[in-house]
Amino acid sequence: MITLTGICKDFRVAKRQSGFGRAVRALFLREYETVHALQNVSFSISDGEMVGYIGPNGAGKSTTIKIMCGILTPDGGTCQINGRTPWRERIAHVREIGVVFGQRSQLWWDVPVIDSFELIRDIYRTDHNTYRKNLDELIEVLELSEILKTPARSLSLGQRMRCEIVASLLHDPKILFLDEPTIGLDVVSKIAVRRFIKSLNEERGTTVLLTTHDMQDIEALAERIILIGKGQILFDGGMAELESCAPEGATAEEMVAALYKEYEI
Amino acid sequence: MSRRINIKPYTALFRIRFTNALQYRTAAIAGIVTNFAWGFMLILAFSAFYDANPEASPMTFQQTVAYVWVQQAFIVMFFMWFFENSIFEDIESGQVSYDMVRPMDLYGRWFSMAAANRVARAALRCIPVLIVAFILPEPFRLALPGELGRLGLFFLSMALSVGVVVSFSMLIYISAFFTINGLGSRVVVASVGDFLAGAIIPIPFFPDTLRVLAELSPFGAMQNMPLLIFSGHLAGDALIRGLILQVFWLIVLLLAGRALMGRALKRVIVQGG
Numbered sequence: 265m266i267t268l269t270g271i272c273k274d275f276r277v278a279k280r281q282s283g284f285g286r287a288v289r290a291l292f293l294r295e296y297e298t299v300h301a302l303q304n305v306s307f308s309i310s311d312g313e314m315v316g317y318i319g320p321n322g323a324g325k326s327t328t329i330k331i332m333c334g335i336l337t338p339d340g341g342t343c344q345i346n347g348r349t350p351w352r353e354r355i356a357h358v359r360e361i362g363v364v365f366g367q368r369s370q371l372w373w374d375v376p377v378i379d380s381f382e383l384i385r386d387i388y389r390t391d392h393n394t395y396r397k398n399l400d401e402l403i404e405v406l407e408l409s410e411i412l413k414t415p416a417r418s419l420s421l422g423q424r425m426r427c428e429i430v431a432s433l434l435h436d437p438k439i440l441f442l443d444e445p446t447i448g449l450d451v452v453s454k455i456a457v458r459r460f461i462k463s464l465n466e467e468r469g470t471t472v473l474l475t476t477h478d479m480q481d482i483e484a485l486a487e488r489i490i491l492i493g494k495g496q497i498l499f500d501g502g503m504a505e506l507e508s509c510a511p512e513g514a515t516a517e518e519m520v521a522a523l524y525k526e527y528e529i
Numbered sequence: 530m531s532r533r534i535n536i537k538p539y540t541a542l543f544r545i546r547f548t549n550a551l552q553y554r555t556a557a558i559a560g561i562v563t564n565f566a567w568g569f570m571l572i573l574a575f576s577a578f579y580d581a582n583p584e585a586s587p588m589t590f591q592q593t594v595a596y597v598w599v600q601q602a603f604i605v606m607f608f609m610w611f612f613e614n615s616i617f618e619d620i621e622s623g624q625v626s627y628d629m630v631r632p633m634d635l636y637g638r639w640f641s642m643a644a645a646n647r648v649a650r651a652a653l654r655c656i657p658v659l660i661v662a663f664i665l666p667e668p669f670r671l672a673l674p675g676e677l678g679r680l681g682l683f684f685l686s687m688a689l690s691v692g693v694v695v696s697f698s699m700l701i702y703i704s705a706f707f708t709i710n711g712l713g714s715r716v717v718v719a720s721v722g723d724f725l726a727g728a729i730i731p732i733p734f735f736p737d738t739l740r741v742l743a744e745l746s747p748f749g750a751m752q753n754m755p756l757l758i759f760s761g762h763l764a765g766d767a768l769i770r771g772l773i774l775q776v777f778w779l780i781v782l783l784l785a786g787r788a789l790m791g792r793a794l795k796r797v798i799v800q801g802g
Contacts, residue, residue, distance in 0.1 A: 330626065333626075333629070333630050334629070334630070335626055335629045335630065337795060337796075354629070355632045355633070355634070356632070358629075358630045358631060358632050359632040361630070363627075363630045365626055365627065368622075368623070368624050368626065368627060369627075370627045372545055372549060373549075374549050374552050375545060375548055375549055375552075379545055379548065380545075382541070383541050383542065383544075383545045386537050386538055386540075386541030386542075387538040387541065387542070387631050387632065387633055388631075388632060389535065389537065389538070
């Protein structure tokens with residue numbers, strides 16, 4: 265169970281003006297601008313739900329995920345995930361979640377992928393049987409047996425992303441946060457990743473929160489959509505509700521574009 | 530919150546960082562060549578100094594030669610500026626997000642990585658340097674300490690000095706959270722620190738006031754100690770005092786680093802989307 269109530273987060277951003285004189289001045293006198301990354305964000309997600317978290321670039325998606333992972337401390341509001349406040353009990357909390365940041369890598373660059381997996385096993389202190397079982401299953405489903413001994417740097421993006429997903433699931437997390445898991449993938453890899461996430465949610469009952477810009481991800485996966493724009497939650501509901509506020513016969517992409525337009529984000 | 534002490538994650542991390550660092554053979558070979566060139570240059574400079582006035586020297590030529598070769602052999606363990614750059618990169622790029630979603634203490638994580646990096650690179654580089662230094666003609670040859678006990682104390686002190694170097698560097702890693710790009714201050718701190726640690730001239734050669742200050746500072750608890758023990762310059766009470774000082778600085782720096790880490794994580798801003 266994930267519950268966010270009134271989460272606010274501001275960032276102070278140094279303002280820089282162009283020009284040499286201004287740059288010199290900025291050495292001594294910094295001007296800051298406050299950016300309201302999240303304003304009063306509230307939602308709750310039940311166990312076993314699969315939710316698509318969407319919004320334009322800079323809307324606050326990643327900030328929300330980072331707060332839910334215990335990485336960032338919000339300026340206000342509460343967040344309870346399985347009875348814990350992530351940033352207060354970070355270590356206990358992260359043991360139960362899995363995270364994929366699509367734009368980063370958690371694999372060690374110069375060593376075989378399997379070594380990274382074993383390190384993760386040791387870090388989470390996953391017992392050997394659970395690890396073995398998860399690994400065998402994941403390798404089979406995601407077709408990775410051939411590349412386990414390959415260093416991460418030699419993998420294609422699609423192979424790497426599948427390995428990233430494996431790495432996040434070895435410790436049996438109850439909740440999986442996926443921050444743009446299909447970014448940059450080709451069609452075949454995208455479909456493989458989607459199919460896998462769906463089966464994970466259906467078979468293991470893992471709660472999944474997914475951010476993406478790819479509306480096909482959302483169509484294929486999410487039963488529920490949360491739309492965020494300029495740090496505020498603008499829409500929270502099922503696919504059907506979304507369809508009802510869009511023109512007849514519109515694709516998911518067009519519906520979301522219509523929503524962005526409606527809320528001026 | 531349960532605070533069970535389990536070092537397995539840290540040893541596992543040490544192992545993978547070690548394996549990772551072992552892959553850079555070419556860098557190691559280049560490093561070894563530099564070590565030789567630099568070692569010879571230093572010894573030749575000192576030998577000119579000894580020829581001019583042997584009485585003025587606080588250390589015998591033999592001791593200085595031993596100091597230089599052991600320093601060059603284990604240079605990556607002793608010199609502050611062999612930073613674990615991946616930590617700076619992680620902070621600057623926001624990759625640190627992944628470090629923070631692991632159920633382990635970030636301080637311990639980085640400490641293990643930085644220590645593993647140093648030990649792995651030293652393991653690759655020390656043997657060729659030591660072998661050659663042992664077979665060089667006199668008076669440039671490296672001599673083993675006479676007693677076994679001294680060798681044992683050298684290893685103990687070397688372990689402590691790696692601890693002091695890494696825990697001092699931790700302060701610099703953590704400060705990257707506050708500065709975003711602190712390359713400039715990093716270079717200054719490392720250069721001044723390494724100088725005060727005796728990286729260029731052994732501390733016994735310093736003028737008196739500076740010498741005492743350097744000896745008491747955390748920098749004096751770095752390479753200075755194991756190298757002076759190996760070369761036989763330090764003995765008796767002075768040696769024990771030095772070891773105690775090493776332990777003292779290690780504890781102080783660990784506590785300071787943990788406190789700074791606590792503050793940094795409270796106000797951390799992770800870069801990038």
